[in-house]
Amino acid sequence: MKVKDALYEDARPYLELMRVHKPIGVYLMFWPFAWGLTLAARRQRLDFPTYVGLFGAFFAGAFVLRSTVCTLNDIMDREFDRKVERCKTRPIASGRVSVRAAVVFYLAQMGVVLGLMGLLSRGAKVWAVVGLHHVYPLLKRWTNWPQAWLGLAMNWGLPVAWAAVNGAHVELSVFGALLMGSWCWTVLYDTIYACQDIQDDAKAGVKSTALLFGVWILPMLRLFAAGLVVSLIATGVLAGFGVAYYAFAVGGVTLHLVWQFRSVDLGSLRSCGEIFKANVWVGGLIWAGLFGEYVLS
Template sequence: MQGKAPTPDGQVQDAVKGNWVDTLAPEWTRPYLRLSRADRPIGTWLLFLPCLWGLVLAMLNSQSSNWSDLWIAFVCAAGSWLMRGAGCTWNDITDRDFDAQVARTRSRPIPSGQVSVKGALVWMALQALVSFGLLLTLNAAAIAMGVLALLPVAVYPFAKRFTWWPQVFLGVAFNWGILLAWVAHSGSLGWPAVVLYLAGMTWTLFYDTIYAHQDTEDDALIGVKSTARLFGSSSPMWLRRFLVATVLLMAVAIISALQTEASVMALALALVGPWAMGWHMVWQLKRFDDEDPAKLLAVFRSNRDTGLIPLIFFCLALLA
């Protein structure tokens, strides 16, 4: 439980080394940007990429695209950064006592004393309000989806207190952008989006179980639940199951979306996406070592590339 000594100059222990927050941002902004995880961009990628999956698959489903889709992509990008920041701020407010007891998290802004709870609440509200302003530029159905997204975001920090499956709640929150982006393009929800959403959830179970293995010893001592603790030495078997489920569900979503209007070439290209994504997840499994926190963090961060792989093939299918 003693862990490492606090990092210098308020840096967070598991932040990307030499990140722009610690090196370029004005000093007074750094605690708040750290609170939003701006020094650890992987979370924004993991929130943003499912949005793009949903948007491009909706375009493939409708066989139409226009300039408004670029605006939807921009809103998703900005909203992912802002709402990830607001969600992480809320998470750190609710977890401040737990974070102070875990070696990897005690250097975060609230437990380390860089930001007060009141200051964090104001910062969270500011980020959420700007994000809501952007949401209001989309259609009514997308606005409704965006407002509904607040529920899983609010509940997630408490999930590890009452269930061994908090990663499910994270998956619900982190992949909501699939549904929102689909609705923003199409005006209504479709089954392909729902199935793709389930694929995103199983992917989240895969990468966040890997991430949670960094803290299993501390989590056991303070009573925090996770799939990493639940699975223990059986984690590789469960990770393989999540891998297979992700690939199959994404393939079903693609076939459902493209089977009537798209060309055979577009369908084939799109289906390469989950296949290639699956191989990248296999590569992660080969590197999985629950005794090496540094390797676990590196494998977790590689999921930016995992999520980019199907997006590339979706975009190629759009051009076919």
């Protein structure tokens, strides 16, 4: 038992680097993969066992990719993290993991990511090779709109999963609408997330839309929420979806967003954290609508 405890204590900082104890980010990164897969499955009338297998594979891929990006983020942001109350206990910022050890760990994780990419079809590799996630940590230093880039990075699984089934070609109208909506969604939830650290970020020099929007933050968040709903409606019209999609992906998401705005207190760290986590249900509702269309087709 003592050996197990010792091994766990040695591994614990690295598990924290991977954010194993905070799985919400995995789900948020996974949902666009699930959307792209389900859209492709509907078009190709993919058999259900194959669909389930790919669903699990993309979840595993999202887990590894998100863990890798979190490690890189902590390496790059270690000086910022030491100045932010919520982040100063992270493994690198607190000194529990050296920068050299973290870099080696990151490279090992990247080896796994590249190995998983090698299993993708040629069409999916065309999309997966774009390393959007690894640029995001730098943008917090250069622009007030890092969430705009994150909106692309977090949702890039959409074309990757589609291409894994259908090849590199995508239906630009449908994908453009859904990608625009998911981009609005990411800016929405990550701006709420950034509100947790808004005072510390201002002192540390970390840029974000939460700081940029200032007193206009609620109207801007409502604008992005409206952008998500309008894009979901456009996706349904362009793809010729039916009742299942509109009930879950449009109706369900709209009601959930109304609840979010009635519940959130942007001045409360706890409230912002809870609403951020609740956005997992938005991704799930969109998937439920798409899955209903797949089953009914």
